Amino acid sequence: MDNILITGAASGIGAATARLFHAKGWQVGLVDINGPALAELAAELGGLWHARLDVTDSAEVQRVLSEFCALHGGQLRLLFNCAGILRFGLFEQISQAEHAAILNINVLGLLNMTHAAFPYLKATPSAQVINMGSASGLYGTPHMASYSASKLAVRGLTEALDLEWRGHGIRVGDLMPPFVRTPMVSSQQFEPPALRRLGVNLTAEEVADACWQQAHGAAVHRPISLQFKLLYWLGQVSPAFMTRWLMGVISRP
Structure with missing residues (x-):
């Protein structure tokens, strides 16, 4: 039976x-820093x-992965890297911390x-990593500069590993949604102009x-989302300055 480990x-x-994956009959493992909610x-x-x-604790990451995969014969069909945080605001008004x-x-x-999941993925037929990317990984988004930087990094890592791990039979991909109606977005105190213009039209489901x-x-x-698919494919077929211009329009105060 297929198994999935979900962070965040x-x-x-x-x-x-x-x-969803539980309803589809998969063996699901859950990890998060919020123990009671988990x-x-x-x-x-x-x-x-x-x-x-805490996914930033490499020793704990290795321990938890070992524990979960031991229940499944040392195999991991799918790792979903969903853990992440977000902060809207002017770059200089957000603390360095x-x-x-x-x-x-x-x-x-x-x-x-x-990195820690590699041996379990390698041991599993049709193994896969899915990373939580973002529309902000297509082009840097004002008022969420460090978040955009993180998602551009995720995009680059995804592309590189998908090529590198093909020889091991492991696929690597990412999801790239625009704004999603989740507690992480609704709890923000600052509303970026891009969010005001585009709206929050996606649900977690x-x-x-x-x-x-x-x-x-x-x-x-x-x-x-159709809205972002159009922007994404525009970015693939048009010069980079077109995407930059459009982002400037969307993000104008």
Whole structure:
């Protein structure tokens, strides 16, 4: 039976994905730094395996992966790197510590998980890594500069590893949604002009559906929503300055 380990599983996209894959009959493992919320979700889904985890702690990452994969013959069909944080605001008004936390969790945490998961993925037929990317990984988005930097890094890592790990039979891809209606977005105190103009039109469940499609497809990048698909393909066929110009228009105060 296929298995999936989801980081950032306690709420939002991670929780919606856990519910969907559990309903589809997969063996689901849940990890998140929010232990109480994680335990509540695990109980809701019938007592799923779960572990509190800070993805920036490489030693704990290795321990948790070893524990989960030991329950499945040392194999891991799918790692979903969903853990991440976000902070809207003017770059100079966000503390250096907050910028560092965004990069540490969104990039270093993903690197920790993916690196430690390699031997289990390599041992599994049709293994796959799905990274939580973003529309902000297509082009830097004002008022979320460090978040954009983290998602551009995720995009680059995804592209490189998908090529590098083909020889091991491991596919690597990412999901690229625009703004999603999750607690992470709704809790923000600053509203970027881009969000005001584009709106928050996606739900966590729609992104979970895209994750399910990605788990059964070969795409490297999966842009989500018609709105962003148009922007994504514009970026593939037009000069870079066109994307920059459009981002400037969308983000104008």
